[in-house]
Amino acid sequence: MTKQNTRFILFSLAIAGFFGGAALISQPTPIVLAETPDMQEKEKTDSIENLVTATLANGCFWCTEAVFRELKGVHSAISGYSGGRSKDPTYKEVSTGLTGHAEVIQVKYDPQEISFEELLEVFWKTHDPTTLNQQGADVGTQYRSAVFYHNDEQRRLAEEYKQKLDDSGAFSNPIVTEITKFDSFYPAEDYHQDYFALNHREPYCRRVIQPKLKKFRNVFHDKLKTRKEIAAMEETEAEAKNPDEVDWKNVNWKAKLTREQYHVTTEAGTERPFKNEYWDNKKPGLYKCVRCGLPLYSSETKYESGTGWPSFFKPIDVKNVTEHSDRSFFSVRTEIRCARCDAHLGHVFDDGPQPTGLRYCMNSAALNFQKAEKPAQEKEPAETP
Ligand SMILES: [Zn+2]
Known part of the structure; x- marks a missing residue:
């Protein structure tokens, strides 16, 4: 000793x-x-x-x-x-x-x-x-x-x-x-x-x-x-690792998300502009679905739209998001959802910059930002942190 x-x-x-x-x-x-x-x-x-x-x-x-x-x-x-x-x-x-x-x-x-x-x-x-x-x-x-x-x-x-x-x-x-x-x-x-x-x-x-x-x-x-709480936490962590085995439709989101995240992703809510986490985030990295962890947007396609919400001109892969017609607020807008867990993410508009001309207007509360990995030579952890 x-x-x-x-x-x-x-x-x-x-x-x-x-x-x-x-x-x-x-x-x-x-x-x-x-x-x-x-x-x-x-x-x-x-x-x-x-x-x-x-x-x-x-x-x-x-x-x-x-x-x-x-x-x-x-x-x-x-x-x-x-x-x-x-x-x-x-x-x-x-x-x-x-x-x-x-x-x-x-x-x-x-x-x-x-x-x-x-x-x-x-x-x-x-x-x-x-x-x-x-x-x-x-x-x-x-x-x-x-x-x-x-x-x-x-x-x-x-x-x-x-x-x-x-x-x-x-x-x-x-x-x-x-x-x-x-x-x-x-x-x-x-x-x-x-x-x-x-x-x-x-x-x-x-x-x-x-x-x-x-x-x-x-x-x-x-x-x-409690053991049950730790099991639930571990379950959440495991879900993130084996996304294909999860029954995403039957997850108790209320228990797993903050009130704001739940409101946005499950009740199709909209957070306040300029008062959210990522509207002004300029760091390199990935934006993943806050519920299921599916990578949705890259910082490379993020741009300043002036709206106060994180805006991108395209998703990482069009297959990772789904489009739905949204007829609320007396107009027809195109709603964007996560293709894996069906979380509401935001809307897409056709006033974005080139090369796509699209503006994917997202809610920070629906996203989880993951800072870019460091170069390979720095990735290996030392013996002690
Ligand atoms: Zn998702």
Whole structure:
């Protein structure tokens, strides 16, 4: 057993002893966001969905993601980079330790089910916050311990919790966790997402993540998703991998989508222009169906239509979308649906640019953007993230 492991176990025991497991944590209560004006826009999408965002760094994001995705109330945990200077960094750039980015996970959670304080408890109990720029064998500023707060309430809670931990004497050394205002989040390359779930047989997963996850499950057994919920989550993940075996007509979309996504794709709703996720997205990548994952549009055919919705002059393959006559709003328009799952996506008009002259006017809520893969030499993950 390494010194780090010993310390982790001692810490877990110490915390359990000091706080009786839950003394620091009150019942989950909705967090009232004390937003600054510049944050209001950023948080708008989330408030529509009733989900709140938290961005945390505590070492290797493969581990952090594996832990947080099992928590009840956590709807998604995405691995990425925050807190650095350069824009849209690659894994390779971040791993030099020179960009200032930390490996983080960005969690979207339902504050009715889990509070920010509970997330902080998990955060601090699953790493050693006293080693500067280091977690176990992972060394560098990219592995630093940090809370990137999204509003004043998160800042206050994080500072208070850190102080309480320091005062408790749970650690023999001072806590070095950085508490900084959130600035930007860049999702990591595809192969880093769900890394543990997809690669649990790999040596790093078995040696480092597996034991960590086991301890986490023991300590937080009452905060975990039920077996049924995990099965449902895994089912969703499996569906994405074997799309041909799914009975798309009978999927319970209400349970799987946010209210906005459901309204658009299932009730043929229209989201607000300029207030949606991708209308202004200029990054290279693929736009997939938010329900079934079928690739629909490429950034290469996206253009600025001035409408405030993501617009494309053609789909990736005409076979991936279907056209339907839409007679609502006293006119005849051509509705566009996903050819695989029949999700409503938007409409097509004939006032687009060449070479097609078409404008596929889509709803961001019906799409899921996947950033372009990095060049081949950067694709192979290193031994540790
Ligand atoms: Zn679809």
